[in-house]
Amino acid sequence: MDLLLLEKALLGLFAAVTLAIVMSKLRGKHFKLPPGPLPVPVFGNWLQVGDDLNHRNLTALAKRFGDILLLRMGVRNLVVVSNPELAREVLHAQGVEFGSRTRNVVFDIFTGKGQDMVFTVYGDHWRKMRRIMTVPFFTNKVVQQNRQGWEEEARHVVEDVKRDPKAATQGVVLRRRLQLMMYNNMYRIMFNYRFQGMDDPLFNKLRAANGERSRLAQSFEYNYGDFIPILRPFLRGYLKKCQELKDGRLKLFDDHFVAAKKKTMDQLGSKMELKCAIDHILDAERRGEINYDNVLYIVENINVAAIETTLWSIEWGVAELVNHPEIQRKLRQELDTVLGPGVPITEPDLQKLPYLQAVIKETLRLRMAIPLLVPHMNLHDAKLGGFDIPAESKILVNAWWLANNPAHWKNPEEFRPERFLEEEAKVEANGNDFRYLPFGVGRRSCPGIILALPILGITLGSLVQSFELLPPPGANKVDTTEKGGQFSLHILKHSTIVCKPRA
Numbered sequence: 001m002d003l004l005l006l007e008k009a010l011l012g013l014f015a016a017v018t019l020a021i022v023m024s025k026l027r028g029k030h031f032k033l034p035p036g037p038l039p040v041p042v043f044g045n046w047l048q049v050g051d052d053l054n055h056r057n058l059t060a061l062a063k064r065f066g067d068i069l070l071l072r073m074g075v076r077n078l079v080v081v082s083n084p085e086l087a088r089e090v091l092h093a094q095g096v097e098f099g100s101r102t103r104n105v106v107f108d109i110f111t112g113k114g115q116d117m118v119f120t121v122y123g124d125h126w127r128k129m130r131r132i133m134t135v136p137f138f139t140n141k142v143v144q145q146n147r148q149g150w151e152e153e154a155r156h157v158v159e160d161v162k163r164d165p166k167a168a169t170q171g172v173v174l175r176r177r178l179q180l181m182m183y184n185n186m187y188r189i190m191f192n193y194r195f196q197g198m199d200d201p202l203f204n205k206l207r208a209a210n211g212e213r214s215r216l217a218q219s220f221e222y223n224y225g226d227f228i229p230i231l232r233p234f235l236r237g238y239l240k241k242c243q244e245l246k247d248g249r250l251k252l253f254d255d256h257f258v259a260a261k262k263k264t265m266d267q268l269g270s271k272m273e274l275k276c277a278i279d280h281i282l283d284a285e286r287r288g289e290i291n292y293d294n295v296l297y298i299v300e301n302i303n304v305a306a307i308e309t310t311l312w313s314i315e316w317g318v319a320e321l322v323n324h325p326e327i328q329r330k331l332r333q334e335l336d337t338v339l340g341p342g343v344p345i346t347e348p349d350l351q352k353l354p355y356l357q358a359v360i361k362e363t364l365r366l367r368m369a370i371p372l373l374v375p376h377m378n379l380h381d382a383k384l385g386g387f388d389i390p391a392e393s394k395i396l397v398n399a400w401w402l403a404n405n406p407a408h409w410k411n412p413e414e415f416r417p418e419r420f421l422e423e424e425a426k427v428e429a430n431g432n433d434f435r436y437l438p439f440g441v442g443r444r445s446c447p448g449i450i451l452a453l454p455i456l457g458i459t460l461g462s463l464v465q466s467f468e469l470l471p472p473p474g475a476n477k478v479d480t481t482e483k484g485g486q487f488s489l490h491i492l493k494h495s496t497i498v499c500k501p502r503a
């Protein structure tokens with residue numbers, strides 16, 4: 001017991017000295033740092049602000065300290081940006097300076113210290129990865145080649161739900177079936193592969209592994225070891241779990257999908273016809289542009305960045321439509337009038353459906369899946385809003401607050417798609433307005449927007465065309481309590497939805 005206390009005291013002392021050195025170094029540079037709560041030795045502001053730095057807590061801090069503020073979380077500097085002008089500075093004007101990503105002990109494991117694309121620093125590797133991924137994933141050609149597949153997957157969802165006798169009475173957790181749909185949408189693009197159904201063992205293995213990856217990475221549980229490096233030995237168990245999961249997941253992707261393709265590529269070389277995304281990625285590997293690990297990390301990135309975010313947004317959209325029956329009715333009316341009753345929605349129809357587009361924009365505004373964007377980072381000392389930003393600070397752009405600040409939006413707490421047809425008619429999801437950045441903007445913005453928007457449109461459109469979406473018996477609303485993570489936001493309780501087929 002005494003030994004343990006002694007060990008803790010020594011650790012504390014060591015950490016205090018480390019922080020004192022860091023702070024004296026910063027002071028020595030005569031930095032004019034952004035305002036923020038007064039840090040205490042070792043812990044900085046950690047004990048004052050706590051672990052859960054979600055978009056709402058950061059908004060409360062911005063109201064106290066201003067649109068740019070600094071938090072010291074142990075040895076880490078965290079800068080929070082909360083107005084459109086500063087967002088423009090970070091993402092656009094100084095997009096190179098602030099275009100890197102922070103990682104932490106856990107993300108280092110899951111990304112092999114930035115061998116992927118999403119979490120790598122801004123530089124040659126990122127540029128190469130983004131270029132290699134563009135043709136197989138992020139072009140209009142990809143949308144045109146895959147949109148019938150997405151329409152088909154949405155029809156399968158409708159058929160399966162109609163077949164489930166409980167759906168129209170007690171209701172079903174619609175998300176579960178939509179999750180299978182999202183896996184199929186993305187695995188068709190990646191590997192030309194579809195899972196057979198909810199009981200497909202491979203689907204369930206992947207779902208579990210990806211879910212655990214999200215949980216471990218987004219949790220606040222490991223903050224202490226990240227903020228105070230001397231405490232890292234206490235994280236050994238957690239990091240071991242992450243490492244095993246990461247190895248298992250990459251092996252799963254390799255054994256079931258990538259290795260066989262690689263073998264064919266090795267046999268056929270440049271004669272291989274490039275049919276799905278992985279063929280293009282392996283072709284880049286064959287030409288020596290990237291290595292085999294990079295290939296697996298691309299698959300890893302798509303599994304997380306594409307499937308989860310889009311699924312969360314669909315789930316939020318369904319919840320808001322259930323809780324706003326008049327909006328749901330108006331949307332159904334638009335679908336019936338423009339397409340004709342019972343005519344299934346297709347991707348080319350989306351441009352004729354302004355109200356559907358407004359519903360999607362409003363969902364992404366009020367319920368932003370990545371409300372703080374993926375954290376940015378400056379590799380070198382930088383200036384922002386008249387302040388000095390020490391090198392390697394984590395920069396959080398509070399995109400949720402930019403899109404929910406009553407100073408910039410009329411009654412932002414209301415779910416009102418009409419705003420995007422009226423006073424905000426010119427605002428698009430692609431970042432043409434720095435108040436509304438659900439996909440970020442600039443160099444590190446989401447390249448998947450080109451796929452996400454049509455998938456959202458086809459899915460929500462199909463559901464509303466086919467069903468009256470209602471809360472479960474006995475409730476008049478679904479619970480929309482939020483669950484945030486390091487930078488994610490989803491619904492806490494997956495809602496049970498009654499899906500009453502339309503006559």
Ligand code: HEM
Pocket residue numbers: 091117118119130137301302305306307309310313369370373374375376437438439440441443444445446447448449451452
């Ligand atoms: C509704 C669905 C989605 C939302 C809300 C969303 C949102 C975002 C956001 C906010 C970022 C970070 C922007 C920044 O840091 O400045 C991001 C990055 C990224 N997203 Fe998405 N995303 C979605 C769907 C997708 C899809 C479908 C894909 C792939 C097919 C994808 C791939 C990526 C990638 C690769 C990055 C990293 C870009 C980089 O670091 O250069 N996302 N996304």
